[in-house]
Every structure is written in C-alpha cells, then in structure tokens.
Amino acid sequence: MATTGTAPAHLTAAVPPQPRGSASSAPAPTTLIGSVQRAMRLLETVAGHPYGAPAKQLAREAGLALPTTYHLLRTLVHEGYLRRDKGLFFLGEATERLAGSGAQQKRRSTVVGMLARWRDAIGAPVYYAVYREGEIDVVCASDAPVNPAVQEWADFRETGHAHAVGQCLLSQLDEEARRDHLDRYPVHSVTPYTVRDAQSLLRRLEGTRRTEPVIERQEYALGTVCAAIPVTVGTTAATVAISLPVHQVDRLLPAARRLQAEMGRLAGSLTLSISI
Known part of the structure; x- marks a missing residue:
C-alpha cells in the first residue's frame, strides 16, 4: 500500500531521479548489444529486397556505416542468414528456416x-x-x-x-x-x-x-x-x-x-x- 509524505533526505539522495514516463523495469541502454541491433536492422533491410540489393544500398537504407555493413554482411553470409550472388545480397537458408518454424x-x-x-x-x-x-x-x-x-x-x-x-x-x-x-x-x-x-x-x-x-x-x-x-x-x-x-x-x-x-x-x- 502506498503512503503520502516526504521521504527523509538520506533516502531520496540514494535514489537517482527517474526520467518522466520511464519504467523502472525498462532495460538500460547499456544492456543492449549494438552489433545485434545493427545485424537485425540489416536483415530487415535485405528482406525488403526480394530481388537482392548491393552493400552500398543496404548500408544507406539501414543507416549504417559502409565498413560496418561489409563486416555484418560477411558474418551473416558465413552463418547462412544471407547469401551473396553477383554482388547482391539475399535472405539465406537459415533465415528461411526461421521463418518456416x-x-x-x-x-x-x-x-x-x-x-x-x-x-x-x-x-x-x-x-x-x-x-x-x-x-x-x-x-x-x-x-x-x-x-x-x-x-x-x-x-x-x-x-x-x-x-x-x-x-x-x-x-x-x-x-x-x-x-x-x-x-x-x-x-x-x-x-x-x-x-x-x-x-x-x-x-x-x-x-x-x-x-x-x-x-x-x-x-x-x-x-x-x-x-x-x-x-x-x-x-x-x-x-x-x-x-x-x-x-x-x-x-x-x-x-x-x-x-x-x-x-x-x-x-x-x-x-x-x-x-x-
């Protein structure tokens, strides 16, 4: 049950102020893995091109630096989530298996x-x-x-x-x-x-x-x-x-x-x- 009143100063000082509208259970930004976020964004971008797209176009549309895009594309191709054909990138078999499941x-x-x-x-x-x-x-x-x-x-x-x-x-x-x-x-x-x-x-x-x-x-x-x-x-x-x-x-x-x-x-x- 909640009570009203002012907490003692030594307690309020120990708790940093929370931004308005934020939930205390929401994950802090530091707990998110940026490389995973970028890889997922890149996969979503590739999925929007059923006929494939080159790395430069994918980098631009996903809002990623080109070197980062190349690194992620190589990794995703190696793991089977993407495939490369004549300079264009497509969804790979691993992604299709996930979608099928x-x-x-x-x-x-x-x-x-x-x-x-x-x-x-x-x-x-x-x-x-x-x-x-x-x-x-x-x-x-x-x-x-x-x-x-x-x-x-x-x-x-x-x-x-x-x-x-x-x-x-x-x-x-x-x-x-x-x-x-x-x-x-x-x-x-x-x-x-x-x-x-x-x-x-x-x-x-x-x-x-x-x-x-x-x-x-x-x-x-x-x-x-x-x-x-x-x-x-x-x-x-x-x-x-x-x-x-x-x-x-x-x-x-x-x-x-x-x-x-x-x-x-x-x-x-x-x-x-x-x-x-």
Missing part, C-alpha cells in the same frame, strides 16, 4: 486455440490427428480436469483399428494404403469390444461415409466412447475427435454433430493449419 508455430497455436474453444463449448476433450508418412499422429489434445483426455495406455499408432481417431483416418485412405497400414499394425484385441479381424474392419471402413462421424464404443479404452470427424485436405487425411465416459454415451452423437458445426464455421483456419 515461426509459421509452423503460428499454425499450431491456431489449432490449439480452436481445440480449446471446442472443448469448452462441447464439454469434452478434443483431439486433432493426421495420417502422416504412413503413421497415425495425434498432434495435440485439449482437455480439462473435469473432462480428462483418454490416456494412451496402448500405442495410438499401433492400435488405429481400435480407436475412433485411427478408424476415421484409415477410412480416408485408399484400399492399398489401408492394407499396408494393417500389414504393419495387425488387428488385435485391445478390449473385449475391439473389432476381431482385418476383414471385419475393412468392411466397416468401406461403409463409412466421408462426411459422417466415426463412432467407437469402448474398443480402445473400457469406460470410454469416442467420435471422430473426418477432415480431408488434398491428399492429407486428418480428424478432429471427442471422447466421453461411457455413461454419457447418449451425448456422443449430438456432441459430434455440434463439433462438426463448429468446425464448419472455422473451416478456413482448420484447412490452413492442417500441415502442422
């Missing part, structure tokens, strides 16, 4: 945010998965203490035949890709409710409609029911799924329909983010 993180954040909104709206854990390079990849899940996610007690990749996420992804593949997956990960009983053999699973997958939720009841985890919504973008198979305790099985299909409607409203963002 940043875009990937942004896409992932978009998906995480969407899952959290759907989790809160539906009152159930929400999962996002893709089929990538022959494998089932549960990219992320969003749950809450009152609605916990299903624990991966048996490897999701090896038990795609048993859970809604895997069945939904497999249903989007062509026959050859499905059989290849099942050759590598044969059908086996995970619970007493798991589909019994590959032929039974294939018949079920062939009868799955592209736009319909895939429903699974206690085939992967006893006491849990799941629904997965297919998401196909180009040749990429993906799915968004929910799970509920078995005593709430009557909620499953209505909740899946609501999830499908929510996904439809954000189809553009979901499509953009499918490659994370």
Whole structure:
C-alpha cells in the first residue's frame, strides 16, 4: 500500500531521479548489444529486397556505416542468414528456416486455440490427428480436469483399428494404403469390444461415409466412447475427435454433430493449419 509524505533526505539522495514516463523495469541502454541491433536492422533491410540489393544500398537504407555493413554482411553470409550472388545480397537458408518454424508455430497455436474453444463449448476433450508418412499422429489434445483426455495406455499408432481417431483416418485412405497400414499394425484385441479381424474392419471402413462421424464404443479404452470427424485436405487425411465416459454415451452423437458445426464455421483456419 502506498503512503503520502516526504521521504527523509538520506533516502531520496540514494535514489537517482527517474526520467518522466520511464519504467523502472525498462532495460538500460547499456544492456543492449549494438552489433545485434545493427545485424537485425540489416536483415530487415535485405528482406525488403526480394530481388537482392548491393552493400552500398543496404548500408544507406539501414543507416549504417559502409565498413560496418561489409563486416555484418560477411558474418551473416558465413552463418547462412544471407547469401551473396553477383554482388547482391539475399535472405539465406537459415533465415528461411526461421521463418518456416515461426509459421509452423503460428499454425499450431491456431489449432490449439480452436481445440480449446471446442472443448469448452462441447464439454469434452478434443483431439486433432493426421495420417502422416504412413503413421497415425495425434498432434495435440485439449482437455480439462473435469473432462480428462483418454490416456494412451496402448500405442495410438499401433492400435488405429481400435480407436475412433485411427478408424476415421484409415477410412480416408485408399484400399492399398489401408492394407499396408494393417500389414504393419495387425488387428488385435485391445478390449473385449475391439473389432476381431482385418476383414471385419475393412468392411466397416468401406461403409463409412466421408462426411459422417466415426463412432467407437469402448474398443480402445473400457469406460470410454469416442467420435471422430473426418477432415480431408488434398491428399492429407486428418480428424478432429471427442471422447466421453461411457455413461454419457447418449451425448456422443449430438456432441459430434455440434463439433462438426463448429468446425464448419472455422473451416478456413482448420484447412490452413492442417500441415502442422
């Protein structure tokens, strides 16, 4: 709590006056590294020239001395952040990797945010998965203490035949890709409710409609029911799924329909983010 009044002289003298409008937590100029600032300014200047620019032009536009510019350019080229071609400087592979990683993180954040909104709206854990390079990849899940996610007690990749996420992804593949997956990960009983053999699973997958939720009841985890919504973008198979305790099985299909409607409203963002 703040108090009013005048501090004793021996205390006020020990504290140098602060400039108006400055925060005591703001870094002092002496803590900033000038060479890093200049290098970043130079990178930004190069980025503004997609067809490249010579050192003298970059120095002028970045407000740097020409000798400093040459030194920074040599260093940035050596580290791969810039490349030089016929006297012109361009962004290098290292910079492009940074930009690509940043875009990937942004896409992932978009998906995480969407899952959290759907989790809160539906009152159930929400999962996002893709089929990538022959494998089932549960990219992320969003749950809450009152609605916990299903624990991966048996490897999701090896038990795609048993859970809604895997069945939904497999249903989007062509026959050859499905059989290849099942050759590598044969059908086996995970619970007493798991589909019994590959032929039974294939018949079920062939009868799955592209736009319909895939429903699974206690085939992967006893006491849990799941629904997965297919998401196909180009040749990429993906799915968004929910799970509920078995005593709430009557909620499953209505909740899946609501999830499908929510996904439809954000189809553009979901499509953009499918490659994370």
